[in-house]
Amino acid sequence: MLGLPAHVTACLFDLDGVLTQTARVHNAAWRVTFDEFLRRRAAANNEPFTPFDPDEDYRRYVDGRPRYDGVRRFLSSRDIVLPEGTPDDPPEAETVHGLGNCKNVRLLQELRTHGVDAYPGSVRYLRAVTDAGLRRAVVTASANGCEVVAAAGLEELLEVRVDGLVARAEKLRGKPEPDTFLAGAERLGVAPGNAAVFEDALAGVAAGRAGDFGYVVGVDRVGQADALLAHGADIVVRDLAELIENREPGA
Numbered sequence: 001m002l003g004l005p006a007h008v009t010a011c012l013f014d015l016d017g018v019l020t021q022t023a024r025v026h027n028a029a030w031r032v033t034f035d036e037f038l039r040r041r042a043a044a045n046n047e048p049f050t051p052f053d054p055d056e057d058y059r060r061y062v063d064g065r066p067r068y069d070g071v072r073r074f075l076s077s078r079d080i081v082l083p084e085g086t087p088d089d090p091p092e093a094e095t096v097h098g099l100g101n102c103k104n105v106r107l108l109q110e111l112r113t114h115g116v117d118a119y120p121g122s123v124r125y126l127r128a129v130t131d132a133g134l135r136r137a138v139v140t141a142s143a144n145g146c147e148v149v150a151a152a153g154l155e156e157l158l159e160v161r162v163d164g165l166v167a168r169a170e171k172l173r174g175k176p177e178p179d180t181f182l183a184g185a186e187r188l189g190v191a192p193g194n195a196a197v198f199e200d201a202l203a204g205v206a207a208g209r210a211g212d213f214g215y216v217v218g219v220d221r222v223g224q225a226d227a228l229l230a231h232g233a234d235i236v237v238r239d240l241a242e243l244i245e246n247r248e249p250g251a
Contacts, residue, residue, distance in 0.1 A: 002125075002132060003235075003243030008214050010190040011129050012181050013158075014064065015140035017200035018219050018240070019126070020152045021117045026142075027058050029106040034074060037099060041080070050078075059224065064201025066141045066164055066174035067100040075099075108144065116151040121241030126157040128244055135159060137184040139197075141167070141174055160187040176203040178211025185213075198240065205231040217243070 004011075017023035034052035042049040052058075052074070061077055062070030075082060075096070085095025091102035129136060137160035138149060145163030149155055162184045166172070172179040178192075185195045196215040197208030202224070208216035209232025217240075218225070218233030225236040237243060 001244065002128060002134070003217075003237075003245075004196055005215055007194055008134070008196045010135035010137070010185065010188045010195040011198060012137050012139050012184045012195055012208075012213070013122075013126075013198045014200060014204050014219075015138050015142060015145060015148060015163075017063075017221055018198050019118055019122045019138065019154060020148055021119060022111070022148060023063075023200065023221065025107060025110050025114075026062075027054050029103050029110065030054075030058060030062055030070070032106055033099060033103040037094070038078075055222075059202060059222075064141060064175050064199070064203040066167065067104065067143065068096055069174050071096045071099045071103075104143070108147075111144070111147070111151065116148055118152040118154060119239065121239035123154070123157075125240035125244060126154070130157055135188040135190060137162065137188055139180050139184040140164070141180070143168075160184055162187065174203075175201065176206035176210060178207045178213075181207055181211050181213065199233075200228075202227055202231045205233045208232060 013019055016026055031052050031054045039049050057074060061074040083095045085093055085097035087097055089095050089098040089101055091098060091105045136158050138158045139162045141164050143164035145161055149158060162180050167180055172183055181197055182192060185192050192211050193214045195213050196217060197213045198217045198219060199205045199208055200219040200221050205216055205218050205228050216233050218228030218236040220228060220236050220238050228236045
């Protein structure tokens with residue numbers, strides 16, 4: 001028993017926070033990046049420094065979103081407008097792309113130093129889904145999806161990857177739009193109504209609901225079960241292993 005409706009034949013998994021324990025690393029990289037920028041800006045304008053909130057700001061503006069979208073949304077919340085720049089901007093450039101690239105440099109340094117751990121319950125669930133013959137894809141806003149999947153040892157359990165690089169190349173809108181999940185389902189050859197989405201981010205859950213997917217599983221790692229349900233989750237679990245222990249919905 002996988003805890004899924006009988007009509008579900010494919011699973012679309014978010015990466016950070018659902019399969020791998022990298023959400024905290026992303027959060028820390030965002031916090032350091034934004035705080036350094038905000039501190040410089042406050043000093044230059046003789047204004048008080050208000051730091052990035054790793055709880056509220058992270059959840060509302062950057063969690064689950066493409067990197068540059070996260071920069072835009074957070075800066076907008078502070079009424080800050082920066083030049084867009086280009087994806088090739090150096091990390092010290094005070095542009096949208098520069099800040100995003102700075103965050104990515106910090107993230108990669110952390111990943112290469114400390115590696116990536118997968119959630120044991122998620123690995124157990126992935127193996128159960130694989131054994132049951134369901135199709136499997138990872139759908140992530142991260143441009144580092146390939147590296148993270150490999151570092152976590154999950155390559156053999158995932159058939160398809162739609163990540164930030166794919167989204168950029170194919171001009172797919174980021175979560176909360178459903179484009180990347182729809183691309184994952186298409187690559188697996190299944191209709192959205194026959195696929196389940198697994199997400200820990202509010203934007204990701206909203207994307208699953210917007211795409212009319214057959215089932216949306218919210219994964220609550222930080223105590224936001226009510227918000228996940230409000231954004232469209234059909235069920236919320238703290239760990240994917242709970243689904244193996246639950247009866248199939250409607251059974």
